Amino acid sequence: MTFSRRDFIKTAGLTLGALTTLPSWVYDAQAATGALIDVNKNNLADIALSTAKKLGATYADIRINRYRLESVSTRERQVQNVSSGQNFGFGVRVLIKGTWGFAASPIVTAQEVERVTREAAAIARANSVYQRRKIELAPAPKVVASWKSSFQKDPFDVPVDDKIQFLLKLNEAALAVKGVSFVNSSMAWVNEQKFLATSDGSRIEQYLIRGNPTFTVTATDRATGDFQTRSSLVEAQSAGYEYIETTDWLAEAKRAGEEAVMKLKAKTVEPGKYDLVLHPSHLFLTIHESVGHPTELDRALLWEANYAGTSFLTPDKTGKLQFGSKIVNFVADRTQPAGLATVAYDDEGVEAQKWHIVKDGVFVDWQTTRDLAPLIGKNKSYGCLHADSWGSVPFPRMPNVSLEPAKGNVSTDDLIAGVDKGIMIFGRGSYSIDQQRYNFQFGGQTFWEIKNGKIEGMLRDVAYQSRTTDFWGACDALGGQSTYLIPGTFNDGKGEPSQSNAVSHGCPSARFRQINVLNTAAKTQG
Amino acid sequence: MLLTEKESKSITDKILSLVKADDATVSVSSDKLSHLRFAHNTFLTSGQRESRGANITVWIEGKRGTSSTNDLDDASLKAMVDEAERIARLAPVDREYLPTLGKQTYKPVNAYVDATANISVTARAKAVGDIITECEKNKVIGAGFHQARAQAGGFATKNGNFGFDSSTNVSLSMTARTLDGSSSGYFLRSHFDVGRLDTKSIAREAVRKAIEGRNAKTIEPGVYTVILEPQAVADLLSGLAFGFDARSAEEGRSAYSAAGGKTRLGEKIFDERVSIYSDPWNPDLPGSQSAQGGIPAQRIYLVKNGVLENLIYSRFWAKRAGKEPTPGPVNSIMETTAPISAPEDMIKSTKRGILISRFWYIRSTDPRTQSLTGLTRDGVWYIENGKIQYPLKNLRFNQSIIQMLAPGNVEMVGTSERVGGSEGGNASLLPTLKLKAFNFTSQSEAV
Numbered sequence: 001m002t003f004s005r006r007d008f009i010k011t012a013g014l015t016l017g018a019l020t021t022l023p024s025w026v027y028d029a030q031a032a033t034g035a036l037i038d039v040n041k042n043n044l045a046d047i048a049l050s051t052a053k054k055l056g057a058t059y060a061d062i063r064i065n066r067y068r069l070e071s072v073s074t075r076e077r078q079v080q081n082v083s084s085g086q087n088f089g090f091g092v093r094v095l096i097k098g099t100w101g102f103a104a105s106p107i108v109t110a111q112e113v114e115r116v117t118r119e120a121a122a123i124a125r126a127n128s129v130y131q132r133r134k135i136e137l138a139p140a141p142k143v144v145a146s147w148k149s150s151f152q153k154d155p156f157d158v159p160v161d162d163k164i165q166f167l168l169k170l171n172e173a174a175l176a177v178k179g180v181s182f183v184n185s186s187m188a189w190v191n192e193q194k195f196l197a198t199s200d201g202s203r204i205e206q207y208l209i210r211g212n213p214t215f216t217v218t219a220t221d222r223a224t225g226d227f228q229t230r231s232s233l234v235e236a237q238s239a240g241y242e243y244i245e246t247t248d249w250l251a252e253a254k255r256a257g258e259e260a261v262m263k264l265k266a267k268t269v270e271p272g273k274y275d276l277v278l279h280p281s282h283l284f285l286t287i288h289e290s291v292g293h294p295t296e297l298d299r300a301l302l303w304e305a306n307y308a309g310t311s312f313l314t315p316d317k318t319g320k321l322q323f324g325s326k327i328v329n330f331v332a333d334r335t336q337p338a339g340l341a342t343v344a345y346d347d348e349g350v351e352a353q354k355w356h357i358v359k360d361g362v363f364v365d366w367q368t369t370r371d372l373a374p375l376i377g378k379n380k381s382y383g384c385l386h387a388d389s390w391g392s393v394p395f396p397r398m399p400n401v402s403l404e405p406a407k408g409n410v411s412t413d414d415l416i417a418g419v420d421k422g423i424m425i426f427g428r429g430s431y432s433i434d435q436q437r438y439n440f441q442f443g444g445q446t447f448w449e450i451k452n453g454k455i456e457g458m459l460r461d462v463a464y465q466s467r468t469t470d471f472w473g474a475c476d477a478l479g480g481q482s483t484y485l486i487p488g489t490f491n492d493g494k495g496e497p498s499q500s501n502a503v504s505h506g507c508p509s510a511r512f513r514q515i516n517v518l519n520t521a522a523k524t525q526g
Numbered sequence: 527m528l529l530t531e532k533e534s535k536s537i538t539d540k541i542l543s544l545v546k547a548d549d550a551t552v553s554v555s556s557d558k559l560s561h562l563r564f565a566h567n568t569f570l571t572s573g574q575r576e577s578r579g580a581n582i583t584v585w586i587e588g589k590r591g592t593s594s595t596n597d598l599d600d601a602s603l604k605a606m607v608d609e610a611e612r613i614a615r616l617a618p619v620d621r622e623y624l625p626t627l628g629k630q631t632y633k634p635v636n637a638y639v640d641a642t643a644n645i646s647v648t649a650r651a652k653a654v655g656d657i658i659t660e661c662e663k664n665k666v667i668g669a670g671f672h673q674a675r676a677q678a679g680g681f682a683t684k685n686g687n688f689g690f691d692s693s694t695n696v697s698l699s700m701t702a703r704t705l706d707g708s709s710s711g712y713f714l715r716s717h718f719d720v721g722r723l724d725t726k727s728i729a730r731e732a733v734r735k736a737i738e739g740r741n742a743k744t745i746e747p748g749v750y751t752v753i754l755e756p757q758a759v760a761d762l763l764s765g766l767a768f769g770f771d772a773r774s775a776e777e778g779r780s781a782y783s784a785a786g787g788k789t790r791l792g793e794k795i796f797d798e799r800v801s802i803y804s805d806p807w808n809p810d811l812p813g814s815q816s817a818q819g820g821i822p823a824q825r826i827y828l829v830k831n832g833v834l835e836n837l838i839y840s841r842f843w844a845k846r847a848g849k850e851p852t853p854g855p856v857n858s859i860m861e862t863t864a865p866i867s868a869p870e871d872m873i874k875s876t877k878r879g880i881l882i883s884r885f886w887y888i889r890s891t892d893p894r895t896q897s898l899t900g901l902t903r904d905g906v907w908y909i910e911n912g913k914i915q916y917p918l919k920n921l922r923f924n925q926s927i928i929q930m931l932a933p934g935n936v937e938m939v940g941t942s943e944r945v946g947g948s949e950g951g952n953a954s955l956l957p958t959l960k961l962k963a964f965n966f967t968s969q970s971e972a973v
């Protein structure tokens with residue numbers, strides 16, 4: 001038996017005592033998706049959790065989630081595609097005899113919830129026969145709450161035509177630059193409507209909006225067969241359509257066009273040691289790969305050994321290992337405004353938190369979930385569990401991991417002024433790092449030669465290679481708050497089956513001494 | 527439950543009956559995924575997910591809109607069609623629109639096995655339990671992933687075409703690490719028939735590599751002769767067959783563009799020992815019966831004996847260029863017409879070189895030369911005077927694929943095997959390759 005959304009709200013109020021009213025955005029969400037949301041999630045949760053208990057589960061949860069997606073893509077003066085979609089379903093997770101089982105379905109009915117819960121239990125039981133070490137969970141307090149991410153203008157309320165016109169104008173701004181041959185642009189919007197119920201008594205509704213506007217300009221030299229690209233330096237954020245309206249995209253597109261053309265004639269880099277000044281539009285991805293991933297506790301405990309890899313960090317190094325120079329402080333933060341990994345609660349009901357991972361250059365703490373925390377003697381999770389869909393098994397994912405800025409008023413120019421021979425790098429380019437996060441190589445979008453404290457001109461074919469702790473140990477200056485940005489990436493892959501996570505890394509401009517730079521266009525064979 | 531051909535046809539007919547637009551293409555899909563992940567010699571997560579979806583693209587007076595849903599009831603399908611038509615009315619004219627295809631004839635592909643689609647969770651649990659026991663006996667720490675997937679669905683157009691595809695795939699990947707963390711081995715294989723997946727031999731090979739990889743030494747980076755096992759070839763080249771896009775080549779922004787606004791079509795771009803083709807009916811690597819745009823797939827060569835034989839023309843770009851659209855690729859097969867070499871013979875013929883099991887975190891550094899960077903992982907050995915001498919620590923490479931496969935750099939080619947890329951992607955049929963020169967740029971202490 002199903003109930004309407006408004007019946008659910010009444011029932012929820014009676015059952016839980018805390019949800020006597022829900023915020024208006026819940027009604028807005030219903031309006032946006034019409035009759036399609038006509039299920040009583042609370043009732044379905046009761047069925048899943050009571051069935052799991054009867055089948056011997058010591059813990060169970062159910063997530064009933066809807067995902068709305070909209071994307072518009074264009075090239076030059078034409079629209080390539082406009083698409084809109086929605087995806088709705090549920091996943092049940094059970095812990096039986098210390099073994100996880102999970103099952104999921106897009107058919108959101110009482111009968112199917114019971115069938116799928118039985119299926120999850122059957123999988124857990126089959127595997128428990130051969131289980132070597134039982135999974136244990138850190139406790140989490142019961143929570144009954146609802147939350148909406150921070151945005152001013154819901155992008156799903158903005159007419160498609162406005163989005164098309166915006167992208168075509170952006171393309172024109174780039175194409176107006178002499179020498180630009182092509183421009184591809186797109187924007188993607190995601191709305192997650194997440195419901196979680198756990199056997200600990202938690203019932204949580206969350207509503208999130210994320211946006212990913214991006215473009216790439218290409219300049220070609222048909223005579224020589226050469227071509228160069230320059231992609232947007234503005235990255236994805238947890239934000240509404242105001243992100244489009246408050247950023248000067250046309251100036252950024254024009255600048256991208258000019259720089260793509262400039263790259264065709266830029267000086268190719270001479271390999272060697274350089275001081276690097278890294279802009280936040282570039283540095284965020286270096287942080288992601290060299291700081292975010294090695295401080296995931298599941299990697300350190302070999303859970304990712306078969307795919308994403310392990311970590312050079314191990315629990316015995318906590319509080320001891322000198323990760324970087326003394327000015328380097330990293331915070332993990334699931335509460336950071338505009339952060340793509342910002343939530344109120346994770347996917348097992350643990351409240352979002354902020355904590356130091358590296359303090360005064362020393363590695364001090366991990367990213368944890370309820371099944372990881374007990375393995376290092378902790379009785380509390382930091383709330384890093386996440387699934388990218390109702391159909392995916394939730395597992396440890398990265399929070400926003402951000403580099404704290406200098407306390408003083410240090411500008412990017414101040415950092416450049418202290419460099420005799422160096423390179424400043426903007427934007428995300430090629431990025432590659434080994435499976436334990438020691439050795440990495442990063443490229444960028446634009447590269448600028450620094451000589452005697454000043455930017456001299458553009459370079460091309462630049463990548464730098466380093467070792468994580470050497471690199472962060474070579475960080476001798478940070479920009480202040482005025483240089484701080486919070487770029488993010490929509491699609492961080494990890495896990496098996498592989499899942500995608502959206503995550504941001506706030507950071508100021510930063511300077512690194514004597515880093516090895518190579519030329520990516522150099523002849524590779526003698 | 528997976529959709530049958532009859533059910534798929536019924537749903538696509540229903541969707542098309544709701545369409546008021548001038549033209550439309552629709553698809554309906556169903557998917558069943560069952561998986562088990564283990565690590566540190568214990569079970570981690572395991573689950574099953576069924577999903578399905580429908581998608582429509584419509585054109586109204588040449589204006590295009592797309593919408594999708596994962597709810598297949600009548601109201602949701604109608605909402606999906608309405609949404610696509612609403613978008614199309616708002617969109618500017620799609621200048622690349624071509625009328626959708628009329629009825630086509632597809633030659634069936636044998637890619638589905640029921641036992642794979644309905645895999646036994648108890649049998650799988652036992653197979654993985656046995657693998658963990660083997661790891662414990664050999665004093666290694668095992669991690670791995672077993673997954674079985676089945677997909678079925680149909681596609682149709684307003685102009686009368688309909689097709690149905692069903693396929694299965696089952697794979698096991700496994701990593702073994704020594705207890706001291708000094709060595710790691712990996713092996714991955716897949717098949718569409720679960721009866722053809724030998725889980726024990728996959729585990730045995732991963733364990734062997736871990737044990738034989740102990741006491742690895744460092745080697746200076748530089749240019750070396752390399753022997754790449756099929757897994758390493760897959761990690762580098764499993765997407766190669768899909769990169770021969772005609773449009774980007776003719777627009778001057780591809781490795782297959784040439785000076786003066788031309789392309790490299792007809793040029794000998796690779797060594798004559800290398801041929802790359804797609805064959806939907808290959809018995810070990812069946813592909814889809816339909817290629818891009820729904821045209822019936824055919825066996826096609828991209829590279830034949832080193833010569834760039836075909837660039838891939840979409841329906842739109844083909845019409846603009848006055849050519850036929852390319853009926854593929856739908857899978858990726860690399861073979862040689864030269865005599866096949868056994869891996870042992872490759873080693874015997876190597877004076878000084880490196881044997882590589884796998885690559886990792888491969889990213890493009892320069893699309894003009896298809897230059898890549900990445901690292902070796904889970905098994906590297908030093909060869910001298912025709913023999914494997916000792917294991918090596920990992921290395922980072924920076925290497926152009928165009929130069930790697932260039933005439934003169936491919937010395938020997940082995941038998942092609944079905945292997946999947948370890949960072950994802952579909953399986954390919956790829957051989958062991960012996961390459962004269964391969965460029966390593968730094969060392970990595972990662973295990």
